[in-house]
Amino acid sequence: xxTLFVMLTLENFPQYMDAAMEVEPWAWIYFVSFILVAAxxxxxxxxxIVLNSMEEARELERRRALREARGGAVxxxxxxxxxxxxxxxxxxxxxxxxxxxxxxxxxxxxxxEPGPPTASA
Numbered sequence: 001x002x003t004l005f006v007m008l009t010l011e012n013f014p015q016y017m018d019a020a021m022e023v024e025p026w027a028w029i030y031f032v033s034f035i036l037v038a039a040x041x042x043x044x045x046x047x048x049i050v051l052n053s054m055e056e057a058r059e060l061e062r063r064r065a066l067r068e069a070r071g072g073a074v075x076x077x078x079x080x081x082x083x084x085x086x087x088x089x090x091x092x093x094x095x096x097x098x099x100x101x102x103x104x105x106x107x108x109x110x111x112x113e114p115g116p117p118t119a120s121a
Contacts, residue, residue: 007031008038 007013013035020027 004034007034008042010035 003016007016013031017028017031020031
């Protein structure tokens with residue numbers, strides 16, 4: 001695993017491939033395919049990180065421009081986008097609370113029904 005990680009960085013790649021090809025001449029297929037796939041995955045991860053950062057910066061700039069268009073000194077309490085994640089979490093919590101209330105109602109109605117007798121001391 002350590003060798004594969006070092007190969008992912010392309011450090012000493014030709015030396016590792018030459019050593020493997022001394023044992024098996026067709027080993028170059030594995031090494032080349034590993035480098036192509038690993039480099040593709042790492043490149044995609046890095047591009048994803050950069051794009052995510054750019055999207056966050058663009059969103060912050062959009063909110064700043066929206067505040068300035070509304071008059072500049074609009075506080076976060078008047079900005080509907082500033083607390084959108086809080087409103088979403090409240091909606092999720094309300095749904096969970098309603099589910100719990102239904103479970104309690106079903107549980108209490110089944111507790112009122114006569115059940116098997118219990119042993120008393």
